[in-house]
Amino acid sequence: MIKIGEFIESLEGEGTKTVALLERYYESLYPIAEEIETIDISFYKRLQKQLITIENSIKSEFGAGKIEVAFLPYNASMWDSLESIWLAAKKDPQCDAYCVPIPYYELTRDRRLEKMHYEGADCYDDHVEITNWREYDIRTRRPDVIFIHYAYDDMAGNATIHPEFYSKILREYCECLVYVPYFITSASTIEEYSASLPGVLYANYVMVQSEAIRQSYIRHYKKFNEEHSLNFCFGKAEEKFVAMGSPKLDKAICSNESDYELPLAWRQLICKENGEKKKVIFYNTHMFVWLKNGERYFRKIHSVFETFKNRKDVVLWWRPHPNTELNFRVSRPDLLKEYMKMVEAYKSEGWGIYDDTSDLHRAVAWSDAYYGDGSSVTELFKVTGKPLLLQNALYQPSNRSQYAVELVDFYDDGEYLWFAASNYNALFRMSSSKWEPEYMGTFPGEKANVAWLFGLVVCNNGILFFAPYNAECICTFDIGTKAFGTIELLLPAPEQIEKGFSAFSVGKYVVFTGYSYPYIIRYDTETCTSDYCEISLEKGKMRHTMGQRYFARGYQTEEYLILPLVSRDEIFRYDVQTNLLERIYCGKARQGYYDIDFDGSSFWLAPKDGSAILQWDGYSQNMKRWCEFPKGYVCPEEFGNNNICCVGSDVYLFPNNANMVLRLDTKSGRISPATEFQSEAEAEKDEIIANWFHAKIVSNLIYALTMRPSSFSCYNIQTGQLRQEQILLDDRTGEQMKLLRQAACQEAFRDCVGQGNFCETPLVDVAGFCDFLQEDNLGCCGNAPSTNHAGDAIYAYVRARIG
Template sequence: MVEKSEGDTYPLIHELEMYCEQVYSISQILSIPDLCIEEFLKLDSLLKKIMSAIQDIPLKKEAVFFPYNAAMWDSLESIWRAASADKEVETYVIPIPYYEKRNHGEEIEEKYDGGKYPSYVPITDYRSYSLEEHQPDIAYIHNPFDRFNKVTSVHPDYYSNELKKNVTKVVYVPYFLTGGTMYTYHREFPSYYHVDFIVTQNTKMIDSFASTIPRKKFIPWGNPIADRIIQLDKDKPDIPEEWKPMLSNGTDFEGKRTVMYNTSLSMILQEKDNALDKMEMVFKLFREAKDILLIWRPHPLMHATLRTMEGTLYQRYLAIEKSFLEEDIGVLDRTSDVGIAVALSEAYIGEASSVIYMFELIGKPVFLIDPHIENRINAHNGCEVTALGRCTEDNMEYFLADEYAFLCRRDKSTEFIELLDKVPLDTVCSKGVYKDIYKWGDSVYLQPYCGEGLCNYNINKKIFRKFYVKNSVANGFKAMYPVGQYLHLVPDKYPYNVKFDMTREEFIYGALNNCNDSTKSFEVEGTQEKPEKIRYVFPENLICKIRAQELVERTGGLVIYENEDDTLQDFLYLLENDGLFHKVKGSLSRISINATMDGTCGKKIHEFLKSTLH
């Protein structure tokens, strides 16, 4: 044991060899008393050296990791890294066999993922490791079900109650990341009473567990999955070799924006054919999205679960999977490491699952699809909008798209319409906030109606500024007209005559206005006609851009839930538009699921558990 743990050059090894030789020498001279006394003195001296050397041997603890499904190794990796770096701890990673059940448990298929772990993780074969002989100090598991799972089961030798017979401390580490509370169906398992400790993301999560579980079992110091995701996102992994045959150039993403599509078990089990209908619609959208690469990652147990179900659901799923591959829609990720897909993807679409918290953790947008929302796929060629306050200069017409509160510019010779920017609003209502437009130099001025102030947009700098009148009222002004450097605001309900100096950028107030005098007329400088309203047809791409912009403003860009107004097609346009995409990314912050989500969770858990050993 000493030679194995310390090496054959360790000084004690030499002392033991000399001791054995001395014992042999004495056995040869037992008939000569005088010689024996001298040799026994030498033996005693050697024994004292050996005893002293034994005291200097560091007493190592033994920590063993028992993962079963390689796809869930991320829940243990950062603890293993901390333990394996500790010179006082001997570590073993021992993937254990498990079983997939079919036809309500009548058919069972044995699985072993020992060959699927990262190359830097040394694997010990479970058949060569005896728990009875090793009696490890700590054992980590990430399967809490024991025999109480209809789809999978680890080998019975590794149920929590069996492990406890030969392990000092058994620790359960959840195989998933959550938003801060435990899933309802995970609140109580028999294994929780067998293990010594349960890792949780925070103290709040402890309340989600059954009250009968002793609170001293919980270690509320974060989630090792977060450690790994933070590290992977920082040091981007290489594109897996398994993906490359599915890439159009066989090498890389060709500059395309990457989106992970996650299909969970729960959605399929709950929605069945509705979920598959949605899957087909998602693939149809991405088939047409030329600048986005889809990385589809079904749940690792998708096939095993669907095979156990009655009906044609599994056969239909297989047909969809085959079509996805044959039509080169994207990458089908069958690797065991979800972290790589998260790190290499720029956004997430799919159902609510533990994976969304990985994306939120590193500040990437999340779009949660609804199987009951039908995607708009080229639903129409365009949409009519109301153009207010048209103002023309050098064949370019500026106007306000009233329904969407977008400042627009139209080339009258080509009929091309450009969206300049979204107008900031004082109210939640987009219609009727501004009524008239005037262009002066590099600026466009918007006359307030329901709004509280004059709005200025600098075309070159692409920025809006507001100039507020004193004592503003609703429906304050009904029109505006320029005279030299001044913009005269024609009062409606506003009690003063007022003009704005566009050079000095300040209001000049005149005499009190008779608000009841509706006979007052005014002239508008310039030759352009200004009818009150006109309808323009916006092409579909402009409508998508407007809807995507509104989606960002309405949701704040954190987690976007699909509905009739915010569809997947809008989200895809947002991803294709660099400005909108980076605006969303810039608005994201790491989820506050735990204060210790800083990449050090595994180290803290290891140090705590080591301190509990005597």
């Protein structure tokens, strides 16, 4: 009897009803040994009744329907991806649920196990009962179900879970292995490799957040299966991937400020002297964005800190990705010291909250808004209904002049340069000699919060026409009457951004070429009507996809536009009179082109990858490559060069991300740095992704527009003189633009009601976001769902499939 009780306790632990009944039965048997001859029949019946009670208890507590489920989180901060499933299992009287955190290791560069990390009971809330991994022998216990949230096993470059817990091994010791991703995404697709990670392959079920994500997994999984001739040995795709929602959202929706205590120092930062709570902004820095941008990202964070340091109305709650330090140590040890220095400085200054705990949801519950890189955390904030501003790591507002105005292109009427600002919804003109901008008005019908409304501008019969880059419509301005106008796009745009960049004035027509917009628009200035020419890249197919880009710039002849394609090694000719588009060159290179110019005998092209300067005769299928670049020239493969300008026998190439403006002497074949522009090319690119954005020739002048704030250059080809200035507004106009910027912020954050978030731009930055939060606008960002039951649904689904 005693041995039976001990055996039950070894399996089920202390406190079971059955063991208590066995103990009482044992106590009832003791008198029998003393007075067996005097025991009456009623006593015997009582013993028999006790045995029946014990039998029923055994059936109830340890019946065939009872299962054992093990949850194996490796990182406590990611426990939220499993917790609501665990809670559902705990509620099931026919289930024994165990939370068994497992250790993980940092990896050396040669992939040896180094430092071990174990986040045990101290890292979890008190209500989560933790079983030490050394005390739970999976091989002996063989649980019915194992839930995991880490699928990489030994495939990650920086760390690995303990090899005993690789998914291939776990699959052997349970009836059902279930993988629930520790992350959620705002996208509708996943990276292709995600569908072939070990944890995905060996899992019986993969629980995903939505049907769109499920279909993405299925596509990539089937592709992997076919490429490796696996014959679906890891399971059928439609059965393996199940869309049940994410438990992470369960936690976010159910968490409130009152659920979490704060350290005294944090509470003192958050509360004003009158006891009111300041606005709290959750600041999330993602490790991969940091590693990718390196030193530039450090400068970005410093600028963010400067924005918050002296504000008394908001508090920054900085919570770096939990694996940031580990990734610096493994992947960028050269930056680890700088990272640790930044963290220690932030903590010691004491003006903001530094949170490296495992309790993500405390930060979500106490925060009023989100600012930072895109990650799973943004999705948590969306379901809470709180506003979000996604950080632009390349933009640093602290380096901008308060009254600087930026432009993409201009039209020179001989007296004034006319331009639409790229950082305001505003039209300006300035004397071609003084460069002092005069505000002419705002484009009607266009939003104040959209940067880069327009691309290039042309003039036809005294009317300016602006190409709709991010604008809703083609906009016009009559120089004589000072009247604004609009030309609507008659055919729908697949994307609302980067519609068209270039515009050309050809006789009575103004032609706009599509960038993401899959049409060329020919506007007749006499009849005020528009004709559309569809851009067809595949013969016989009119198929346009998201992300497709067509024409950036082109070259204009008397009858035609010569248009190089951005996405492919192809060139088209557009007949303005007939409104027909024809492919005239089709090469085999992988790159497309951003610009083309003509020197009188040859066309010259700027390839997107910056690998060469290309010369084309205009009719053959061959191009000559000029690629003997000067020493020290560095150009990335993507977005290398931007503009090309022909000046006599010289060809100028202006860089996007390359580090030199180049001049090709077509007589000698020598490529050299164009030193007259080199100061800008070498300038540190704190805020932007490009050095030079647009260059054009007007008479004997080369105008070049840099993406550095407001820097406008004019090079006189004859005299060799360079004029370079910032375009600054006077105080009165600057105050007008300041009001426009404030209106832009308000408009942008209210627009995010349906979107859930807004991306930081030169018009809408974190300082404006802080101002927005002070005006009791938190309620404008949509209603959060009151409940979410992914954990219950996932557990019920798996429970029903266990034999």
